[in-house]
Amino acid sequence: GEDVEQSLFLSVREGDSSVINCTYTDSSSTYLYWYKQEPGAGLQLLTYIFSNMDMKQDQRLTVLLNKKDKHLSLRIADTQTGDSAIYFCAERDSGNTGKLIFGQGTTLQVKP
Amino acid sequence: EPEVTQTPSHQVTQMGQEVILRCVPISNHLYFYWYRQILGQKVEFLVSFYNNEISEKSEIFDDQFSVERPDGSNFTLKIRSTKLEDSAMYFCASSPTGSEYFGPGTRLTVT
Numbered sequence: 001g002e003d004v005e006q007s008l009f010l011s012v013r014e015g016d017s018s019v020i021n022c023t024y025t026d027s028s029s030t031y032l033y034w035y036k037q038e039p040g041a042g043l044q045l046l047t048y049i050f051s052n053m054d055m056k057q058d059q060r061l062t063v064l065l066n067k068k069d070k071h072l073s074l075r076i077a078d079t080q081t082g083d084s085a086i087y088f089c090a091e092r093d094s095g096n097t098g099k100l101i102f103g104q105g106t107t108l109q110v111k112p
Numbered sequence: 113e114p115e116v117t118q119t120p121s122h123q124v125t126q127m128g129q130e131v132i133l134r135c136v137p138i139s140n141h142l143y144f145y146w147y148r149q150i151l152g153q154k155v156e157f158l159v160s161f162y163n164n165e166i167s168e169k170s171e172i173f174d175d176q177f178s179v180e181r182p183d184g185s186n187f188t189l190k191i192r193s194t195k196l197e198d199s200a201m202y203f204c205a206s207s208p209t210g211s212e213y214f215g216p217g218t219r220l221t222v223t
Contacts, residue, residue: 031210033211042116043214045211045214099145099157099160099168099170100157101157102154102155102156103154105154
């Protein structure tokens with residue numbers, strides 16, 4: 001079945017760039033997503049990319065998609081302490097209702 | 113900005129008891145979902161609901177689970193006889209079409 005994998009932990013210094021990586025298996029996925037989860041809060045949609053795009057930029061966020069390698073990344077420029085959270089990659093299932101299939105989440109720790 | 117809301121934020125129940133988790137999706141959304149996240153594990157899809165019926169359900173969503181949209185605004189998840197392994201964070205989500213908007217979750221603890 002479909003699967004999404006992420007590294008579990010990333011630590012960066014404030015002001016540096018963060019790059020969170022994700023691999024997925026369903027080559028038919030139409031959309032791929034990044035969600036952010038702050039402690040005690042729900043899943044906040046950060047950004048998404050359509051599968052026919054290679055890159056999407058939205059302010060400090062850059063999403064890169066390599067369809068050949070089924071690799072998705074999220075780059076956060078000028079990382080701030082407020083960016084500390086768990087970041088989930090998700091792919092849209094190409095089947096029936098298109099449920100989301102999530103990775104296990106990457107905990108981003110931003111040190112001052 | 114409209115938000116998905118969920119109540120309660122935390123529910124503690126004894127094994128074998130019935131629980132109902134409540135959600136108010138964003139008002140003009142058409143698709144509704146329940147996902148759950150067991151502590152330390154991935155967020156997992158449970159069920160999707162469209163046009164007043166279940167459109168897809170996962171293997172997890174067995175006969176102990178049911179969903180309902182009783183009054184056009186609320187969307188509920190019922191677990192008839194809770195088990196210890198049902199302890200998790202349950203997220204409701206709604207979507208116009210495309211991106212899901214998630215609620216803050218209900219933490220269910222089964223003792």
